[in-house]
Amino acid sequence: MSEQIISYPNQSALQVDERREDRRNLLLMAPALVMMTVVILVPIGWLFFMSFWGENGFTLEHYQRMSHPGYRLTFIRTFQISVLVTIMSVLLGYPVAYLMTKSSPRVASIIMMCVLLPFWTSILVRTYAWLILLQRRGIINGWLMDAELIDRPLRLVHNMTGTVIGMTHILLPFMILPLYSSMKAIDGDLLKAARNAGATPSQAFRQVFLPLSVPGLAAGIVVVFVLCLGFYITPEILGGGRIVMWSKQIQNAVTLHATWGPASALGVVLLVVTLGTLWIMTRIFRINRFLGGL
Amino acid sequence: MKQNTISETATHNSAAAVSLPISLTSITKKFGEFVALDEVSLDIESGEFLTLLGPSGSGKTTLLMVLAGFVRPNYGSVRFGDREMILAPPHKRDLGMVFQNYALFPHMSVAENVGYPLRLRRVGRSELTDRVNRALDLVQLGSYGDRRIDQLSGGQRQRVALARAIVFEPRILLMDEPLSALDKNLREHMQIEIRRLHDRLGMTTVYVTHDQREALTMSDRIVVFNEGRIVQLDHPSQLYERPNSRFVAEFIGESSFLPVNLRDGIAYLDDQIVPTSAPLPEGSHGSLVLRPEKMDIIREGEGSGDMIVLEGRCKEQVYQGESCLLYIDLSGGVEVAMRQSTRRDIMQRLPGSGDIVRLGLHPEDAIIVSGGA
Numbered sequence: 001m002s003e004q005i006i007s008y009p010n011q012s013a014l015q016v017d018e019r020r021e022d023r024r025n026l027l028l029m030a031p032a033l034v035m036m037t038v039v040i041l042v043p044i045g046w047l048f049f050m051s052f053w054g055e056n057g058f059t060l061e062h063y064q065r066m067s068h069p070g071y072r073l074t075f076i077r078t079f080q081i082s083v084l085v086t087i088m089s090v091l092l093g094y095p096v097a098y099l100m101t102k103s104s105p106r107v108a109s110i111i112m113m114c115v116l117l118p119f120w121t122s123i124l125v126r127t128y129a130w131l132i133l134l135q136r137r138g139i140i141n142g143w144l145m146d147a148e149l150i151d152r153p154l155r156l157v158h159n160m161t162g163t164v165i166g167m168t169h170i171l172l173p174f175m176i177l178p179l180y181s182s183m184k185a186i187d188g189d190l191l192k193a194a195r196n197a198g199a200t201p202s203q204a205f206r207q208v209f210l211p212l213s214v215p216g217l218a219a220g221i222v223v224v225f226v227l228c229l230g231f232y233i234t235p236e237i238l239g240g241g242r243i244v245m246w247s248k249q250i251q252n253a254v255t256l257h258a259t260w261g262p263a264s265a266l267g268v269v270l271l272v273v274t275l276g277t278l279w280i281m282t283r284i285f286r287i288n289r290f291l292g293g294l
Numbered sequence: 295m296k297q298n299t300i301s302e303t304a305t306h307n308s309a310a311a312v313s314l315p316i317s318l319t320s321i322t323k324k325f326g327e328f329v330a331l332d333e334v335s336l337d338i339e340s341g342e343f344l345t346l347l348g349p350s351g352s353g354k355t356t357l358l359m360v361l362a363g364f365v366r367p368n369y370g371s372v373r374f375g376d377r378e379m380i381l382a383p384p385h386k387r388d389l390g391m392v393f394q395n396y397a398l399f400p401h402m403s404v405a406e407n408v409g410y411p412l413r414l415r416r417v418g419r420s421e422l423t424d425r426v427n428r429a430l431d432l433v434q435l436g437s438y439g440d441r442r443i444d445q446l447s448g449g450q451r452q453r454v455a456l457a458r459a460i461v462f463e464p465r466i467l468l469m470d471e472p473l474s475a476l477d478k479n480l481r482e483h484m485q486i487e488i489r490r491l492h493d494r495l496g497m498t499t500v501y502v503t504h505d506q507r508e509a510l511t512m513s514d515r516i517v518v519f520n521e522g523r524i525v526q527l528d529h530p531s532q533l534y535e536r537p538n539s540r541f542v543a544e545f546i547g548e549s550s551f552l553p554v555n556l557r558d559g560i561a562y563l564d565d566q567i568v569p570t571s572a573p574l575p576e577g578s579h580g581s582l583v584l585r586p587e588k589m590d591i592i593r594e595g596e597g598s599g600d601m602i603v604l605e606g607r608c609k610e611q612v613y614q615g616e617s618c619l620l621y622i623d624l625s626g627g628v629e630v631a632m633r634q635s636t637r638r639d640i641m642q643r644l645p646g647s648g649d650i651v652r653l654g655l656h657p658e659d660a661i662i663v664s665g666g667a
Contacts, residue, residue, distance in 0.1 A: 187395065187397060189393045189394070189395060189397035190397050190399060192362075192364055192384070192393070192397065193391070193393055193397035193398075193399070193458075194399075194410070195363075195364075195383075195384040195385050196362055196384055196385070196387075196389060196390075196391045197385075197410050197411040197414055197458065197462075198385045198388075198411050198414040198415060198462075199385055199414050200383075200385055203385075203414065204385075207410075208399055211401045212399075212400065212401055
C-alpha cells in the first residue's frame with residue numbers, strides 16, 4: 001500500500017515550530033514541578049513509608065495504636081472544632097461580604113482593608129492578642145466586670161470557647177474573600193427582575209441572591225474547614241493544653257516516641273481524612289457544576 | 295406608519311380590560327447636582343405602545359425605573375389607572391419588565407424563569423405549567439422549557455425574558471433597551487415581533503431605546519427626551535416630518551441645516567423667500583432642515599416649479615448599497631448630504647465630483663426650526 005503523499009506548503013516546518021513552542025511553554029512549569037517533587041511529593045512518600053515501618057520491617061502497629069480512645073477523642077474534637085469554626089465563619093462572614101457588595105466602592109474598600117489587615121498579620125501575634133483580650137484578667141473580662149454585667153470573670157480562654165474564637169477570627173478572611181468575589185459577580189438586575197416579578201426583598205434574597213452566592217459559600221466552607229483540620233498554633237495557645245487537635249497529637253507522638261513511625265501514621269490519617277473531606281464537599285456543593293455552569 | 299395606525303385602533307377598541315393608562319405628573323429626580331428628570335409630566339393611553347427616546351443620560355431610563363419603582367423621585371406622581379403608585383414597592387406594582395441584559399436567573403431553567411412570577415403569585419402547579427407553556431409558545435420557544443439559560447443564544451434569551459414579563463398578564467409592560475445586545479438582522483426581526491405581541495395582548499407598553507429607527511418602527515407615539523425634559527411627544531411620522539426643534543431634527547433621521555432669517559412671519563434664505571407650510575419658530579434666526587432623501591436633483595433644462603432651489607458643487611459620492619449618498623458644497627459654504635436611490639436610471643445620471651448641481655426641495659418638506667446654524 002502506498003501512502004498518498006500530498007505536500008502543503010511549509011506544513012511540516014510549521015508543525016515542528018508548534019511542537020517547539022509547546023515544549024518551551026512546558027519549560028515555564030519546570031521550576032514549580034521540581035519544587036513540588038522535592039518539597040512535597042518525596043516527603044509525603046517518605047511519610048507513607050515510615051508509617052508502615054517498625055523495628056522489624058513492615059508493620060501496621062502504628063495504625064492499630066489509633067484505636068485507643070485517646071486518639072478517637074482527639075479525632076472527634078478536631079471535627080467538632082472544625083465544624084463550629086466553619087459555622088461561625090459563615091454566620092459572621094456572609095453579612096460582611098453582603099455589606100461589601102451593597103456598599104459604595106469607597107466603603108467597600110475600607111471594609112476590605114479591615115478584612116485584609118489582620119489577614120496579613122502573623123497568626124502567632126493575633127493568637128497572643130486574643131489571649132490578652134480573653135484571659136481571666138484580660139480586657140474583655142475587665143470591661144464586663146467594670147460594667148457590673150458579671151461578678152466573676154468568664155472562662156473565655158484555655159478551653160473550647162477561646163480556641164473557636166481565635167480560629168474563627170484567623171480563618172474569617174478565607175470565608176469572606178471567596179464569598180465577596182462570587183457575590184460581586186451577581187448581576188444587580190437579577191434582583192430587580194425578581195422584585196419586578198413580585199418578590200419581596202426577602203424572597204428576592206432567598207430565591208435569587210442566596211443560590212447564586214453558593215459557589216463562593218462552598219469555596220469558603222471547604223477552605224475554612226480543611227484549614228481547621230490541620231490547625232496547630234491557635235488551639236495550642238488558646239486551648240491551654242486542654243484542647244488537643246490532631247496536629248497537636250502528631251507533635252506529641254514525635255516527642256513521646258523515639259521513632260517517626262507513630263507520628264507518620266497520624267500524619268497519613270490526617271492527610272487522607274482531609275482529602276476525603278475535600279472530595280465529599282465538592283460532591284455536596286457540586287462545585288464542578290458551578291464552575292462549568294456559570 | 296400605516297401599520298401603527300391600524301394597530302392603534304385595534305388595541306384601543308378591544309383591550310380596555312387588559313391594559314391601564316399611566317399618568318405621570320411633575321416627576322423630578324436629582325442625583326446631587328445632576329437633574330435626571332425635570333418636572334416630567336406625561337399621559338400614556340391605555341393599550342398604547344409608547345417609546346421613550348433620547349441620547350444616553352437624557353433621563354429616559356431613569357423615568358422607566360421610576361415607573362418600575364426602582365428609583366425614588368424627589369417629587370411627582372405616578373398613577374396607573376386611577377391608583378397613585380409612587381409609594382408602592384416594586385413587587386406590588388404588577389408590571390411586566392424586560393431588562394437590557396435580560397436578567398434571566400442563571401440557576402433556573404427556562405420554564406422556571408418564566409414561571410417565577412406565577413410561583414410568587416401562588417398559582418397552582420398545573421395552571422402554572424399551562425401558562426408557562428402558553429407564554430413560551432407565544433415567543434416561539436415551546437420546546438425549550440427544560441433548557442438551561444447558558445444553553446440559549448442571545449435572541450432566545452431575549453424571548454425568554456419577554457415570556458417572563460408577560461406570563462402573569464400584566465396590564466403594563468416596560469422594556470429597557472431590550473434589543474440593544476442583538477445583531478442588526480435579529481433586532482429588526484424582533485422589533486416586528488414585539489410589536490405584534492403587543493397588538494395581540496394589548497397591554498400598555500413603555501419602551502426605552504436610543505435607536506431612533508427602532509422607535510419609529512415600533513411606536514404609536516414617541517417621547518423625545520433631552521437633559522431630563524420632554525422635547526417632543528408625537529406620532530412617529532409627525533416627529534420625523536415636523537420636528538419641533540433642531541435637537542429632534544438632528545436626533546431623528548439625518549439632517550443638514552441652513553441658516554435662515556425670520557422677519558414678520560416670513561423666512562428668508564439669503565434674501566430669497568422660503569415658501570413653507572409649516573409654522574415658523576419664534577426669534578429672528580432659524581434653520582432650514584434638509585433631509586437627504588427629501589431633496590432631488592433638478593437637471594439641466596428641467597423646470598423647478600415651486601420647488602426651493604439650492605445650488606452647489608458635488609464634492610463626494612458614497613455608495614451604500616440600496617442608496618447613494620452625495621455630499622454637496624452649497625454656494626453659501628454649507629455642506630449638505632442628499633440621498634439618491636441606486637436604481638439604474640438614476641445612477642446613470644448621478645453627478646460626479648466637481649459637477650455643479652441644483653437641488654430641489656418641496657415647500658411641504660421645508661421645515662424651519664429655531665436657532666441659527
